[in-house]
Amino acid sequence: MFIAKEYITPSAQYLLNNNPLAKQAYTEVFESIKSIVTDQHSEFYINNTEKNGNGVVPIKEKCYIKLENDFLWFREKPLAYLKKEMKKGGPIDVYKEFFKDDQQLNVGLEFETGNISSAHRSMNKLAVGLKRKEIQLAILMMPIKQLSFYLTDRVSNYEELEPYFCIVEDNPYIIIGFDAEHYCDNVPFLPKGKDGMSHRSTRKWNKS
Amino acid sequence: MFIAKEYITPSAQYLLNNNPLAKQAYTEVFESIKSIVTDQHSEFYINNTEKNGNGVVPIKEKCYIKLENDFLWFREKPLAYLKKEMKKGGPIDVYKEFFKDDQQLNVGLEFETGNISSAHRSMNKLAVGLKRKEIQLAILMMPIKQLSFYLTDRVSNYEELEPYFCIVEDNPYIIIGFDAEHYCDNVPFLPKGKDGMSHRSTRKWNKS
Numbered sequence: 001m002f003i004a005k006e007y008i009t010p011s012a013q014y015l016l017n018n019n020p021l022a023k024q025a026y027t028e029v030f031e032s033i034k035s036i037v038t039d040q041h042s043e044f045y046i047n048n049t050e051k052n053g054n055g056v057v058p059i060k061e062k063c064y065i066k067l068e069n070d071f072l073w074f075r076e077k078p079l080a081y082l083k084k085e086m087k088k089g090g091p092i093d094v095y096k097e098f099f100k101d102d103q104q105l106n107v108g109l110e111f112e113t114g115n116i117s118s119a120h121r122s123m124n125k126l127a128v129g130l131k132r133k134e135i136q137l138a139i140l141m142m143p144i145k146q147l148s149f150y151l152t153d154r155v156s157n158y159e160e161l162e163p164y165f166c167i168v169e170d171n172p173y174i175i176i177g178f179d180a181e182h183y184c185d186n187v188p189f190l191p192k193g194k195d196g197m198s199h200r201s202t203r204k205w206n207k208s
Numbered sequence: 209m210f211i212a213k214e215y216i217t218p219s220a221q222y223l224l225n226n227n228p229l230a231k232q233a234y235t236e237v238f239e240s241i242k243s244i245v246t247d248q249h250s251e252f253y254i255n256n257t258e259k260n261g262n263g264v265v266p267i268k269e270k271c272y273i274k275l276e277n278d279f280l281w282f283r284e285k286p287l288a289y290l291k292k293e294m295k296k297g298g299p300i301d302v303y304k305e306f307f308k309d310d311q312q313l314n315v316g317l318e319f320e321t322g323n324i325s326s327a328h329r330s331m332n333k334l335a336v337g338l339k340r341k342e343i344q345l346a347i348l349m350m351p352i353k354q355l356s357f358y359l360t361d362r363v364s365n366y367e368e369l370e371p372y373f374c375i376v377e378d379n380p381y382i383i384i385g386f387d388a389e390h391y392c393d394n395v396p397f398l399p400k401g402k403d404g405m406s407h408r409s410t411r412k413w414n415k416s
């Protein structure tokens with residue numbers, strides 16, 4: 001897969017230009033998206049013979065495996081504000097603390113695979129993390145519209161959420177729309193739900 | 209019904225204290241919530257003999273009828289930014305332009321009857337209206353948790369969204385949690401969906 005569309009707020013752009021930790025985080029996410037390839041290929045091929053023909057979870061899994069195994073990101077990081085203070089709300093999907101000298105940068109990432117209203121919740125969860133200073137950079141990933149047409153019914157897409165990007169424009173926020181390199185009729189459909197996903201243990205966040 | 213819980217951001221509080229148009233808008237919303245009463249009663253009675261036993265639409269309808277008929281609010285006001293610039297996204301549920309001398313204040317309101325992720329979308333739609341300066345005050349209404357237990361399954365509630373209120377704290381935003389005055393076992397359940405709702409023509413926004 002590759003980054004086809006991208007929204008980078010001014011403060012996120014400033015971080016990418018001036019903070020090596022932010023640059024490193026972005027590179028790791030970029031590499032993880034590039035690592036989403038069809039087996040035995042170096043790029044991604046999506047079967048485009050049927051609307052909603054492919055599951056989205058196998059795509060997310062490939063990205064997460066790279067982030068967890070090669071770049072040591074954690075899964076399911078609870079925000080202290082939500083967990084301890086408000087006592088409700090789920091964890092951030094993927095999270096990593098970057099360190100260099102006396103600098104620290106915490107990055108939260110959500111790979112959105114739900115419908116459009118679920119995408120609003122993901123966007124807002126990262127916004128709470130920024131607001132409460134538990135993360136310093138937020139990254140939201142979703143397929144672009146053209147790709148989502150061939151994925152699970154009602155999976156939200158970049159263009160659909162785009163009118164709302166402006167509400168996070170004052171925060172260090174990056175929203176990524178990814179796409180497949182190739183659309184074709186001779187690769188298998190991606191399985192839906194948990195079908196065909198081999199069980200693996202995730203690198204769950206287990207600190208406070 | 210009555211306002212049981214309320215979140216008023218500092219800038220909304222400032223408006224309420226200093227701008228008579230904002231004060232008038234709040235009073236009209238307050239009166240509309242008070243007008244949600246059980247037929248032949250002066251307060252609201254909810255049947256609490258069954259979890260999810262009542263529909264939420266009849267509650268919303270009573271509130272909207274008051275806002276539209278007595279206070280001349282409009283329904284379904286498209287945001288120019290969403291409709292003309294982005295060419296996607298639905299209208300704001302209820303809307304009114306208040307005028308006095310050379311002052312104007314546009315107020316947008318959403319009465320949330322969907323699930324929690326839908327509530328995030330409503331919150332964000334009003335936030336876009338504020339960001340784009342098409343409204344100057346946003347009001348979001350939802351039942352409190354105790355009441356929602358007896359309403360349609362998965363209707364979102366004030367407490368559930370509360371952890372996210374902080375992301376709108378810098379905007380003129382009011383979030384209202386309403387509740388019934390009485391919980392009892394001898395009133396009819398409120399019909400669900402459109403059942404039992406008599407058809408009425410709404411005061412739809414028809415300007416540009």
